[in-house]
Amino acid sequence: MVEDVVRTLGFLCLGSRLRRIGERLQADTQQVIDEAGLSIQAGKYPFLAAIDRSGPLTIGELAQAVGITQPGATRTIGQLLELGFVDMQPAPDDQRRRLVSLTGKGQDLVDHSKMVIWPRIAAAVADLCGDLDGPILEQLAAIEDGLAAVPLARRHAAKEEEA
Amino acid sequence: MVEDVVRTLGFLCLGSRLRRIGERLQADTQQVIDEAGLSIQAGKYPFLAAIDRSGPLTIGELAQAVGITQPGATRTIGQLLELGFVDMQPAPDDQRRRLVSLTGKGQDLVDHSKMVIWPRIAAAVADLCGDLDGPILEQLAAIEDGLAAVPLARRHAAKEEEA
DNA sequence: GAATGTTATATAACGCGTTATATACTCGCG
DNA sequence: CGCGAGTATATAACGCGTTATATAACATTC
Structure with a gap:
């Protein structure tokens, strides 16, 4: 396994990292749109x-x-x-x-x-990072890990399911 | 003045927004590199x-x-x-x-x-967002506003200058 | 009112990411 | 050994951002 330098370097590579996460997020969003049958x-x-x-x-x-x-x-x-x-x-x-x-x-x-579709997407993104807090680098790491664990298309607003 | 829809829409446009900020940050980083006379x-x-x-x-x-x-x-x-x-x-x-x-x-x-150059960039980015905290949308707004107010190339680690 | 500058949009060329696919090499198996 | 499957890299085509520049319409000034 190779180390993720962009993550390791922190502030130095914040620009690259934001772009990378944004691209990933937008690709996942596209998937939600496609699955809803919209052609946009x-x-x-x-x-x-x-x-x-x-x-x-x-x-x-x-x-x-x-x-x-x-x-x-x-x-x-x-x-x-x-x-x-x-x-x-x-x-x-x-x-x-x-x-x-x-x-x-x-x-x-x-x-x-x-x-x-917009409420669906907003809810999925909110599920991904709505409750995050703290320094931005930590939140970004949580977002990357979160997306890797459960892609946006399978997320929905966190309800009290676990209750 | 036209409203910034990407910012207004919040989680719905988070992907676009991260990309946009990442691009801006990377462009500003490039400026720091250029000013240092490096050809990379x-x-x-x-x-x-x-x-x-x-x-x-x-x-x-x-x-x-x-x-x-x-x-x-x-x-x-x-x-x-x-x-x-x-x-x-x-x-x-x-x-x-x-x-x-x-x-x-x-x-x-x-x-x-x-x-x-790397310490210079890391310090400028840390000055921009190192002390931020709280929900990600608020931090992103602070970063966008911060970059608009003082571009990265004119930032350095916050010292106790105001003391 | 014609020359000149300014503003709004269009076009061209490029940066840097993507997906899809081709090619070259390695591996395993009959 | 030879052949098919799998893996590593290369290439092509595209998405969507950028900067630089061209063109057309408006504004100004003498």
């Missing part, structure tokens, strides 16, 4: 949720809302356009800005997800 | 550190050690080979396995980094 990628949800919460947004606002750069937002919105979940039209007062809104199909997906 | 990318350090700690390792062991998949390790090691930091030769007993070791240049880089 996990990374696209924040865009749909942003529009659902705030109404039509421009590309630039979407980039800000999901915390990525503008070219990244342009690309993902392009994909959502092709998938038919959003619609885009120039802002009436400024032809440079493009207002992105949900289509009926997109709104249906959001509405369905809000009821069925 | 932050993401390659874990590979060098793994070999430094454990001696020559195969591609597969390196992948395990840094927590990525084998093709990712193959690629990064290919780059380190081109940069002249590592050397690769078939294992004597099994021609399938390739043992990756540090070259003199690679060892020099590691030795120098261990003295000069």
